[in-house]
Amino acid sequence: MKVTVVGAGAVGASCAEYIAIKNFASEVVLLDIKEGYAEGKAMDLMQTASLNGFDTKITGVTNDYSKTANSDICVITSGIPRKPGMTREELIGINAGIVKNVSSSLIEHSPNTIMIVVSNPMDTMAYLVHKTTNLPKHKIIGMGGALDSARFKYRLAEALGGPISDVDGMVLGGHSDTGMIPLTRLATRNGVPVSEFLSEERLNTVKEDTKVGGATLTKLLGTSAWYAPGAAVSGLVQAIACDQKKMFPCSVLLEGEYGLNDISFGVPVILGKNGIEKIVDIELNQAEKDNMVSSAEAVRKVNDLLEL
Numbered sequence: 552m553k554v555t556v557v558g559a560g561a562v563g564a565s566c567a568e569y570i571a572i573k574n575f576a577s578e579v580v581l582l583d584i585k586e587g588y589a590e591g592k593a594m595d596l597m598q599t600a601s602l603n604g605f606d607t608k609i610t611g612v613t614n615d616y617s618k619t620a621n622s623d624i625c626v627i628t629s630g631i632p633r634k635p636g637m638t639r640e641e642l643i644g645i646n647a648g649i650v651k652n653v654s655s656s657l658i659e660h661s662p663n664t665i666m667i668v669v670s671n672p673m674d675t676m677a678y679l680v681h682k683t684t685n686l687p688k689h690k691i692i693g694m695g696g697a698l699d700s701a702r703f704k705y706r707l708a709e710a711l712g713g714p715i716s717d718v719d720g721m722v723l724g725g726h727s728d729t730g731m732i733p734l735t736r737l738a739t740r741n742g743v744p745v746s747e748f749l750s751e752e753r754l755n756t757v758k759e760d761t762k763v764g765g766a767t768l769t770k771l772l773g774t775s776a777w778y779a780p781g782a783a784v785s786g787l788v789q790a791i792a793c794d795q796k797k798m799f800p801c802s803v804l805l806e807g808e809y810g811l812n813d814i815s816f817g818v819p820v821i822l823g824k825n826g827i828e829k830i831v832d833i834e835l836n837q838a839e840k841d842n843m844v845s846s847a848e849a850v851r852k853v854n855d856l857l858e859l
């Protein structure tokens with residue numbers, strides 16, 4: 552199993568580290584445009600191998616796509632992150648060009664790859680890859696909902712005063728400060744609806760804290776987060792590499808599911824060796840459906856800015 556991660560910055564390196572620590576991939580190639588940077592990150596990470604007990608071979612390359620040839624999975628994290636006060640959508644001007652070039656270079660050397668898009672604004676970047684490459688739709692996966700759901704569970708556990716392992720829940724919709732839809736109605740603590748434990752008001756606070764999860768960290772860190780994003784990507788990579796058939800919310804091309812068409816948007820999917828093996832069309836209530844529609848409208852407005 553060969554995995555390429557483009558962008559050896561904060562998220563790319565964290566993702567490579569978690570993939571290696573989980574020890575399921577034979578090879579991870581880190582690629583960056585900055586001279587020597589990916590080589591340095593790869594060497595530093597390889598020097599953790601004996602300490603962390605992994606056998607994954609991590610190599611770094613400066614913009615040499617021939618070294619990424621025949622990757623089973625490619626992850627795109629290249630591009631700029633936001634600064635405090637910015638939205639993810641403001642990154643489109645620079646990141647669209649980067650994602651377009653990187654995805655076509657990757658496919659040139661790995662025509663059968665499964666691609667995971669991380670760069671922001673992520674739903675629009677995933678849509679761009681659909682529109683500008685010939686990869687089939689089940690092989691283009693935007694990572695956002697897995698991270699947002701992890702943040703949702705963190706906030707739920709905080710409100711419940713219990714361990715995160717007690718909690719389950721999902722966030723659908725666009726990966727943006729206003730577009731995320733944390734499904735509080737379906738969230739549970741060991742199978743019991745969280746509404747049995749938390750007031751509507753407290754659940755609303757959980758919801759709002761979840762939606763601004765990325766912005767909150769960006770304000771604290773001066774740039775956006777990387778540990779949970781890297782871990783979330785590694786979870787998707789592992790589900791595909793190990794054919795786990797696990798369910799994650801991911802941004803995928805919709806063709807009628809949830810009443811939406813021609814948009815890459817966050818919905819639950821089953822991930823396995825073929826990439827997206829199934830889009831899970833769950834029954835939502837009217838308020839949730841309305842939120843899906845307005846979140847999708849906001850993503851479409853950003854998609855309209857793409858020069859396709």
Ligand SMILES: NC(=O)C1=CN([C@@H]2O[C@H](COP(=O)(O)OP(=O)(O)OC[C@H]3O[C@@H](n4cnc5c(N)ncnc54)[C@H](O)[C@@H]3O)[C@@H](O)[C@H]2O)C=CC1
Nearest residue numbers: 558560561562583584629630631632669670671673694780
């Ligand atoms: N979808 C999600 O849930 C998340 C998305 N992100 C996004 O991921 C992206 C990366 O974030 P960070 O790693 O924090 O940024 P970073 O600045 O630490 O790393 C980005 C790396 O991309 C490299 N790069 C730029 N242009 C390139 C090109 N053409 N080819 C190869 N490498 C190139 C840069 O040299 C840099 O090392 C941002 O757009 C950020 O908004 C971050 C966290 C979560």
Ligand SMILES: O=C([O-])CC(=O)C(=O)O
Nearest residue numbers: 633639671765766775776
């Ligand atoms: O907040 C950001 O800009 C980065 C990101 O997508 C996240 O951490 O959710």
